[in-house]
Amino acid sequence: MLRRVVVYLEKGGVGKTMTSIHLADGLARMGKKVTLIDLDPQGQCTVRLGLVNKEKPKIRLSEVIRSGWPEGMSNKERFKNLVMYARPNLFLIPGSRDLTPIQFQLASTGDWEGSLQRALGFFEDSAMDYVIMDTNPSWTPLSAIALFWGTELVFPVETSSSAAYSISHFQDELVKVQERKEGELEVVYILPTRKKNTRESEGIVEDLKTAYPDKFCEPIRERTAMAECGGHGETIWEYQPNDDSAEDYMNFVKKVMSREVR
């Protein structure tokens, strides 16, 4: 069964894209079939996976959302036209700036709930195991359509800034999303990101663990290799596989996998 995971937080720089890429590639490395959907018009997933110079898909997600699929196109043709190959088992629907204008269409029709289901529902008829959706850092129609289609939500909570801010901001976000989804979100993962060796950072992690024992995931450490790998178009497993942050992300991947129903 296709699992649909959204990585979301209404704030930039918290590690959404980092987490999306590593969750997607980590699952792919574990043998799962994965499509990473970059719903941020900045298209950072393409850059950080080193695919900037690769041939882009013929059909863009924005076109499909706007006008639907061409009549009579088979599911396989749809897939081949929409995604690009990123890594073994990993495919990417790249984000690009043509996603920006469709937000206006989505906003004016108010038709958000079924939007991605119509565009990508055919994935459910394939052997795809996961879609991972990276979102832009604000509550826009683009993040909304992801949250409506997604059934699992990853909240990356940045632990290197002020504790009070991070936690209260995150709590507001959780409530907002749950209201908007009307309780439909089945699974929520709270993933502390960019954890430093400071008392403050450790304090945030402890607070999160106490407040959300069932949703809490072990934190991702802040590491230089992590900050650098994307600039090289590589994941941490390619760039510095022995870095401890590589292990952190793999533990998160395994946690997500442990929810699989057999």
Place this chain on the structure above:
Amino acid sequence: MSAKKKDRKKLELPPLDAEKALEAGADELFGEDDENQTKKTDPVPPKKGKPEAVAKPPVKHSPPPAPSELTVEEKNGKSGLFGVEETIELKGPNNVFGKSIVTAAAINGDGCIYIPRSVLNKIQRLGDEMQVHYHKSARDTANRNMVVGILEYALEDIRQKGESSSILKRLSEM
């Protein structure tokens, strides 16, 4: 950076024949023959969402023109933002561009962002996909993110306001 890391051989990823890999992946996922699979998924009827349940998008505007009609490139008759003489100033909420720019750009009190020419020069071309030439260091990653973010902002402003965009005016004056 350790010597070992510097000398590390780059892996060629993804494999050169991405097209074959995609083909094989599609076969594996959708079966070798998918003639009968079309439209197996029942389309969900378009539903009116709950516009009041979600915040309005941040900006008000008339419907945007098709993306191909308006880019800095076409309007300006130049390739991207090349040839900028001075630093240019774009107004925008800081948080649009993420945290990285805070370290990479000088931001004044009223939220103006000054982009040094050296940063703008790293934009190789502003084409179909925004493509940015950059050096491989964390510092430049931040610069690149900033440039992409600012261009996104500029393009959106131009899309929304068309000819009356102040950013467009500034660009055409350059």
